[in-house]
Amino acid sequence: MSFDAKSFLPGLTESPGVYRMIGANEEVLYVGKAKNLKRRVSSYFQKNHPSPRIAMMVARIERVDITAVRSEAEALILENNLIKSLKPRFNILFRDDKSYPYIAISGDEAPRLFYYRGAFEKGVRYFGPYPSGWAARESVQLLQRLFMLRTCEESVYRNRSRPCLLHQIKRCTAPCVGLIDKAQYANDVRLATLFLDGRHSDVIDNLGVRMQEAADRFAFEEAAVFRDQIRALQTVLHKQHVDSGKDEDVDVIVAVQQGGLVCVNLAMVRGGRHLGDRPQFPQAGGEGLSPADALLAFVEQHYLDHPAPAKLVVDGAESDTVQAVLAEVVERTPIVIAARFQNERAWVEMAQLNAGLAIETRLRESGRATHQLEALRQALGLAEAPRRIECFDISHTQGEATVASCVVWEGEGMKKSEYRRFNISGIEPGDDYAAMRQALTRRYEKVAAGEGVRPDLILIDGGKGQIGVAWEVLSELGLTSINMIGVAKGEARKAGLEQLIHPDGREPQLLGGEHPALHLIQIVRDEAHRFAITGMRARRSKTRLTSKLEDIPGIGPTRRKKLIETFGGLAGVKEATVEDLCRVEGINRKIAEQIYNALR
Incomplete structure (x- = not known):
């Protein structure tokens, strides 16, 4: 069934809203937003479309669904929610880049x-x-x-x-x-x-x-x-090489295709100084992705969350097209140009070089990850190489501020956006088994109810006790079809001597320090350990800093005042050693040790 655009377009509203391109078998091909629905949707049905990828999508359209809203802000929110839930094949999604410093x-x-x-x-x-x-x-x-x-x-x-x-x-x-x-x-x-x-x-x-x-x-x-x-x-x-000599703010955006990958590289120039760049890869690229498509998608997503400078220098897409996209997402559209002068050409060449290097690194890591996953499949006797691995670890200080971490490996590397921490409460201090039980229950009870993402392999940082408790949780939830393995530290905690503990009671497996599967396991396990420790320290610090010196026996108003004055506040007291505390007038070593221990 072909889509009759001529009869559909005249009746479209000019309100802001969201449109969904629907293909065969009700497949959602694309989700977009617009200030003016009629103008934006009409642009897809030109005779000569500049993008082959979009032309390919338009050829598959059987229906267009429209949702009009009251404002552009509502359209943005609705579009974002629909893209996340529907995952249309022709939408290009970049990683969340809201964390620019x-x-x-x-x-x-x-x-x-x-x-x-x-x-x-x-x-x-x-x-x-x-x-x-x-x-x-x-x-x-x-x-x-x-x-x-x-x-x-x-x-x-x-x-x-x-x-x-x-x-x-x-x-x-x-x-x-x-x-x-x-x-x-x-x-x-x-x-x-x-x-x-x-x-x-x-x-x-x-x-x-x-x-x-x-x-x-x-x-x-x-x-x-x-x-x-x-x-x-x-x-x-x-x-400061490649200094423009002018007090100007410029973003340099290039798109490079190499080895089947497309990279968009954003370089930032502020006050005429080149501050470096950041390569970006699409999380989902759709079909027939070209450098121009990727650059336009990046520009639209990036400048929704970040202010645009006065000028953009682009390479990989037509400057007029980029300016038209920016007009949809920013109030004051910046000047968009191709490189003209020597310094602008130098910026573009640097950005292109770094994009190429980023692609080479991504391809190299991708090949290594594929090799490691296949080695892991063979070592554990799995039917298929795991696509998603989740690893759990427990961290605390003598039972205080217990935190469990869950980190995720998916595709070609760690997926930090899906990490989770669990603040453990209601257990005996230091009971790692109870902590592991609580963390796994909280993570997988939603999976058992048909919600959340199901992993292909679960790693547990621990030995027989931890893996036994973890397997009990999966059994209670009816999720024993998920593969699970424990990673026990080797003799003297030496890397390469780790043992893999199977929940079915098989003999522990020793892969050896050079095994590619163990390298992957170590990467994921170490990341879980790091994530748990940083969470525990943050929780412990928050708990301790809220406690007051008044709660420490032997610390009256005079001593409290002296401590605060000497160290510039409670944070300074917390960082002081026992010897530092002893130098304060009226604080002997016994009291110093009490303060030191109480704040830790």
Whole structure:
């Protein structure tokens, strides 16, 4: 049955909404949203469609379903929910990239410089986004060296009685104890802001004026500080290759196809400085995916969540087409161009090179993962190589703050978006078996009810006891068809000597340190261990920090005040060693040990 577009399109509404392209056997081919449903849907039925992939999809359409909504925001939410639930074959989905880091400067009395991820807050100025956490942290360290702004939390800042280590190593001017006046510190904050805005010449000019003023007052040590700042800044700018020489914000987006894979690489230029790039691969690519299709899909998804800069330099799709897509998702459409000048061509070439390297790495890892999965299938005697592996681990400190982790390997690597932690409660402290039972029950009772994703293989970090409890849980839930194996640590906990424990009572299996299946098991097991430990530490820290010094025997108001003043707050007391605590007036070693143990 062919779709009669001529009779369907005239009756379409011009409201915002979501459309679903339906193929044979009620298969959902594509889900999209639009500001104007009539204009957007009509664009698919042109005689000469620019995308072969979309032309292929249009040829399969038998029906178009329309849902009109009240606003673009509602259309976005509905589209997102439908794509996740229906998984249409022609939708291109990239990994969730909402975690781009920023550099922030707070609006406090003595503004704080810090690395930040998350939702924006009022009163804080954000600079970025940066393509990676490394790039943002490197910039924070650079700003510390140049302008020596504080980075400490407000609670620590308010309770300092003496300068911290950062002041001693010349990374902070110690506004907490008044070693720099407010006007001078405010000027340093202003210079850091100008630097982050890309106004490097203004920063250098200002430092030059201050250096000359200090020299005129014969304050040569002060002048030398400004001189060193200027030299450091000039060195940074000199090392910054591919600097545009302009105070401009640009995103460089290229799409490269190689070895059957398509990679979209996003490079970020802020204030004329190239901050690095981030390669992106589609999670689901549909059929006939071209670089242009991938680039357009990435642009639409990325700029829904992140502000667009004033200019985009693109390679892999027509700039006019990219601009039309952006007009659908941003309020102020940036300028979209192909590379014209030398610096723009250099940015594009760098992005293309890094995209090619990312593809080579992905292909190499993909081949290795396929080999490891097949080796695992053979070693465990499975009918098919597992596509999804889930691994559980338990972590606690002497029974305190017990946390269970569940990490997921799917496809070609770890799928962090589906990791889960379980805060364990209601058990005897230190009872790992009860903790494992609780975690597995909470994870798989939904699977038993027909909800959630069913794994092909479950790994349990533990020996016979843990695997026995885990198998009991699966038996109670009627899920014994899921393959399960325990990973027991070898002699002296040496890597390569791990034993695989089978729930059916077979002899433990020793694969050997060079076996590719064991390499895969170690990767997943170690990730579960890491995820459990970080969760446990976070939970323990939160629990302990909420406890008060008042709860410790022998710590009265005078000693509490001394401790807070000496270490700048409860967080500082928590980090202190027994020897550090003993140096506080009125604290002997016995009391120091009590404090140390109580806060841990």
